[in-house]
Amino acid sequence: MLYSEMNKEQLAAEKEKVTALYGDFKKKGLNLTMARGIPAPEQLDLSINMLLHCLDGECKSREGIDCRSYGVLDGIAEAKEIFMDMLNVGSDEVIVGGNSSLQMMYDTIMRALQLGVLGSEKPWCRYEHVKFLCPSPGYDRHFAMCEALGIEMITVPYMQDGPDMDMVEKYVSEDEEIKGIWCVPMYSNPTGITYSDEVVRRFANLKPKAKDFRIFWDNAYCVHHLYDDKQDKLLNIIEECKKAGNPNMVFEFSSTSKISFPGGGLAVICASKENIDFIKKQMAFQTIGFDKLNQLRHAKYFSNFEGVEKHMKAHAAIIRPKFEVVEYMLEKELAPLGIGEWTNPKGGYFVSFNAPEGCAKRIVSLAKEAGVVMTNAGATYPYGKDPLDSNIRIAPTFPSVDDLRKAMELFCICVRLAYLEKNA
Amino acid sequence: MLYSEMNKEQLAAEKEKVTALYGDFKKKGLNLTMARGIPAPEQLDLSINMLLHCLDGECKSREGIDCRSYGVLDGIAEAKEIFMDMLNVGSDEVIVGGNSSLQMMYDTIMRALQLGVLGSEKPWCRYEHVKFLCPSPGYDRHFAMCEALGIEMITVPYMQDGPDMDMVEKYVSEDEEIKGIWCVPMYSNPTGITYSDEVVRRFANLKPKAKDFRIFWDNAYCVHHLYDDKQDKLLNIIEECKKAGNPNMVFEFSSTSKISFPGGGLAVICASKENIDFIKKQMAFQTIGFDKLNQLRHAKYFSNFEGVEKHMKAHAAIIRPKFEVVEYMLEKELAPLGIGEWTNPKGGYFVSFNAPEGCAKRIVSLAKEAGVVMTNAGATYPYGKDPLDSNIRIAPTFPSVDDLRKAMELFCICVRLAYLEKNA
Numbered sequence: 103m104l105y106s107e108m109n110k111e112q113l114a115a116e117k118e119k120v121t122a123l124y125g126d127f128k129k130k131g132l133n134l135t136m137a138r139g140i141p142a143p144e145q146l147d148l149s150i151n152m153l154l155h156c157l158d159g160e161c162k163s164r165e166g167i168d169c170r171s172y173g174v175l176d177g178i179a180e181a182k183e184i185f186m187d188m189l190n191v192g193s194d195e196v197i198v199g200g201n202s203s204l205q206m207m208y209d210t211i212m213r214a215l216q217l218g219v220l221g222s223e224k225p226w227c228r229y230e231h232v233k234f235l236c237p238s239p240g241y242d243r244h245f246a247m248c249e250a251l252g253i254e255m256i257t258v259p260y261m262q263d264g265p266d267m268d269m270v271e272k273y274v275s276e277d278e279e280i281k282g283i284w285c286v287p288m289y290s291n292p293t294g295i296t297y298s299d300e301v302v303r304r305f306a307n308l309k310p311k312a313k314d315f316r317i318f319w320d321n322a323y324c325v326h327h328l329y330d331d332k333q334d335k336l337l338n339i340i341e342e343c344k345k346a347g348n349p350n351m352v353f354e355f356s357s358t359s360k361i362s363f364p365g366g367g368l369a370v371i372c373a374s375k376e377n378i379d380f381i382k383k384q385m386a387f388q389t390i391g392f393d394k395l396n397q398l399r400h401a402k403y404f405s406n407f408e409g410v411e412k413h414m415k416a417h418a419a420i421i422r423p424k425f426e427v428v429e430y431m432l433e434k435e436l437a438p439l440g441i442g443e444w445t446n447p448k449g450g451y452f453v454s455f456n457a458p459e460g461c462a463k464r465i466v467s468l469a470k471e472a473g474v475v476m477t478n479a480g481a482t483y484p485y486g487k488d489p490l491d492s493n494i495r496i497a498p499t500f501p502s503v504d505d506l507r508k509a510m511e512l513f514c515i516c517v518r519l520a521y522l523e524k525n526a
Numbered sequence: 527m528l529y530s531e532m533n534k535e536q537l538a539a540e541k542e543k544v545t546a547l548y549g550d551f552k553k554k555g556l557n558l559t560m561a562r563g564i565p566a567p568e569q570l571d572l573s574i575n576m577l578l579h580c581l582d583g584e585c586k587s588r589e590g591i592d593c594r595s596y597g598v599l600d601g602i603a604e605a606k607e608i609f610m611d612m613l614n615v616g617s618d619e620v621i622v623g624g625n626s627s628l629q630m631m632y633d634t635i636m637r638a639l640q641l642g643v644l645g646s647e648k649p650w651c652r653y654e655h656v657k658f659l660c661p662s663p664g665y666d667r668h669f670a671m672c673e674a675l676g677i678e679m680i681t682v683p684y685m686q687d688g689p690d691m692d693m694v695e696k697y698v699s700e701d702e703e704i705k706g707i708w709c710v711p712m713y714s715n716p717t718g719i720t721y722s723d724e725v726v727r728r729f730a731n732l733k734p735k736a737k738d739f740r741i742f743w744d745n746a747y748c749v750h751h752l753y754d755d756k757q758d759k760l761l762n763i764i765e766e767c768k769k770a771g772n773p774n775m776v777f778e779f780s781s782t783s784k785i786s787f788p789g790g791g792l793a794v795i796c797a798s799k800e801n802i803d804f805i806k807k808q809m810a811f812q813t814i815g816f817d818k819l820n821q822l823r824h825a826k827y828f829s830n831f832e833g834v835e836k837h838m839k840a841h842a843a844i845i846r847p848k849f850e851v852v853e854y855m856l857e858k859e860l861a862p863l864g865i866g867e868w869t870n871p872k873g874g875y876f877v878s879f880n881a882p883e884g885c886a887k888r889i890v891s892l893a894k895e896a897g898v899v900m901t902n903a904g905a906t907y908p909y910g911k912d913p914l915d916s917n918i919r920i921a922p923t924f925p926s927v928d929d930l931r932k933a934m935e936l937f938c939i940c941v942r943l944a945y946l947e948k949n950a
Contacts (some may be wrong), residue, residue: 108679115917138596140595140596141595143592146585146592146594146595149594150585151941153583153585153819154582154583157577158578159574159577159578161570161577168787169789169790170570170573170787170789170790171564171565171570171787171788171789172562172783172789173789198622200817201624201816201817202814202815202816204813204814205812205813208811208812208813209633209812212636212637213588213636214641215640216636216639216651216675217674217675222839227651234557243811243814246811247811247812250808250811251640251641251811278564282835342723359596363594363595364596364814364817364818365593365594365595365597365679365815365818365819366593366594366595366817366819368821371586386633387628387667387670387671387675388628388629388633388671389628389632390626390667390788391626391789392624392625393624393625393789393790393817393820394789394790394791395577395789396790396817396820397549414787440897451588486923525620
């Protein structure tokens with residue numbers, strides 16, 4: 103029976119029942135987390151051979167570069183090639199960096215603030231305000247970065263196939279202080295959606311008032327499919343920007359953090375050759391080069407992009423059952439009651455759950471009290487403020503299937519209890 | 527016979543002779559470099575086992591942290607310990623970073639410019655001018671970084687035992703826009719000197735007008751002794767700053783770039799706990815953590831700081847003969863003529879050569895024409911401008927001993943020729 107169809111007495115009885123269920127759960131003393139998109143240890147084991155036999159005394163790159171020594175700011179050829187094939191860019195459109203794409207994004211914004219990007223009239227920090235559009239719910243670390251750097255955030259809602267592009271177009275064309283927009287365009291964090299071709303083309307055809315506006319295209323989950331048969335496809339934004347006559351408008355980021363190792367992978371920035379040349383000139387004062395031994399390790403282990411694709415199937419085999427548990431539990435426990443909505447993504451690392459309005463904080467707090475840590479409610483919105491107090495990001499990859507089942511069982515009880523506390 | 531004692535005819539004859547020698551050398555078609563402080567391949571071979579068997583499937587840190595995964599912003603305990611013993615700091619006074627100390631310095635300045643350091647009234651970029659003192663000759667990349675970031679540089683001359691501290695004290699106490707000073711305090715780049723205890727104490731007791739003034743203490747060569755029996759010693763600046771009641775006035779940097787691998791080592795920033803806490807808060811928005819697998823690799827390979835010290839003796843055995851070639855050639859070829867002065871450092875990576883005034887550029891250009899690349903004349907001064915056109919940095923580590931002998935032979939001929947062109 104739908105909660106919305108229950109009368110007062112039924113709701114009161116239901117509340118008593120669910121309170122008891124919650125009490126039972128608390129006694130179990132769970133200690134689980136569905137808070138962050140972290141690969142499970144078995145996923146990390148998939149790449150373990152990279153650490154064992156990959157650099158058997160041979161530290162020269164294909165082009166004869168001693169990867170132990172200094173230099174090669176944009177990365178060795180064989181590492182670049184993997185990303186070139188992954189993201190469909192040319193060799194002069196990519197810089198392979200260190201172990202963190204977040205760091206590449208942060209550094210990119212710091213350089214923009216302090217020095218400006220290609221085409222800037224002045225460094226961004228010389229404007230009274232610098233603003234970023236933030237399609238939400240989105241990635242909390244993007245938003246936290248803006249807040250830490252004093253960049254004003256403007257929330258843009260998500261539609262079925264990407265951000266509300268009418269709003270994006272309007273904002274960007276009218277306000278010179280809007281210098282950027284955050285996008286996770288594929289298997290988005292946390293919604294799981296992939297931007298439609300039309301959305302990507304509308305992005306590429308933006309007519310920003312700020313000549314130095316940039317799309318921050320965090321393509322973190324570009325190869326992170328859950329299924330062999332049903333996979334999302336994303337248009338190549340760099341290519342579309344070229345076609346639209348806006349070749350320099352986008353910075354694309356990705357990494358192997360959830361392909362090889364979160365702590366020891368490779369990150370990458372892609373952009374037009376002009377952008378990359380400009381960035382390299384700035385970057386040359388920051389470092390002589392990133393860790394080429396790790397680049398060589400990855401290149402030898404994966405051989406090429408096909409190696410990565412094959413590897414991702416092994417990841418999917420491990421995490422697909424976990425997504426299925428989440429879907430199954432939500433469908434079984436909450437669908438019949440008509441409370442909450444959620445996504446069933448075909449890839450990525452998250453399920454996005456929209457609780458009944460005004461319930462998200464309470465749900466997360468109830469879950470925490472009973473031993474299951476979720477991403478903070480509100481974290482998926484700028485300044486941590488979800489206007490509806492509704493969205494909760496579920497990160498199912500790290501726990502075991504068994505633990506996840508328990509955690510989801512509790513989660514569904516918390517959703518019910520939070521609703522009933524408000525409405526019974 | 528000293529050149530200064532030669533009469534016109536003797537100088538003319540000498541010039542003819544040296545011109546012929548130079549001509550002969552040009553015909554040899556050398557292709558060598560003494561430009562940058564790069565370890566020779568045999569030095570990199572010393573650490574090769576770190577890449578082979580160090581992580582035999584075991585990726586957990588001593589404290590049970592899976593080094594493949596996210597987190598641990600300041601580094602794993604066993605990696606921190608090596609640096610704690612190397613630089614005599616506590617575990618809450620150090621952050622182990624990525625592969626580049628230059629990057630840590632750059633990032634530190636970028637954060638200071640954009641956000642300020644502990645105790646800043648406002649971010650440095652909100653001042654009309656930001657100025658750094660630059661003891662010179664110094665490290666060209668320090669100076670290039672300042673120039674790229676729009677930081678004004680003020681040259682301070684070097685004395686026998688460190689920078690001219692009268693001048694440093696005066697500048698720092700009078701000008702609020704002076705926010706930093708670059709120091710390579712041990713086996714300095716390029717002079718090879720080590721700051722005396724008195725100099726270090728005077729640094730620690732500075733009374734800066736700017737409350738957020740920082741000493742950038744690039745202790746790159748702290749364990750890079752050339753000899754077992756004669757070694758420089760450097761006072762611990764962090765300790766001295768504490769004693770002087772200025773605990774937060776210094777950022778110390780170091781790395782294993784010239785211990786393990788220039789392209790794949792570990793970098794470190796050390797400072798007071800208060801500073802480190804402040805930095806970590808800012809840094810948490812830039813990255814979730816640096817490459818802990820590489821930290822574990824280093825910790826396992828070296829075991830502890832004693833392992834590093836032992837390792838450095840093997841480095842010294844390789845590069846000491848190269849320094850000796852440089853000293854021998856200069857002594858043999860130039861000392862009898864009375865042209866040029868040079869240092870005989872007991873460690874580090876460079877010999878600093880002061881040519882007769884107005885000759886450095888010409889010498890470097892003559893050497894290049896005959897196939898030996900030196901560091902650009904002037905590079906050791908802010909804005910690349912050596913007021914006396916005298917200083918040349920000699921980097922002897924990369925070439926083989928045989929090549930180095932040839933290169934030095936040519937170099938001495940170039941010094942003589944440049945002098946004679948001017949004076950004959």
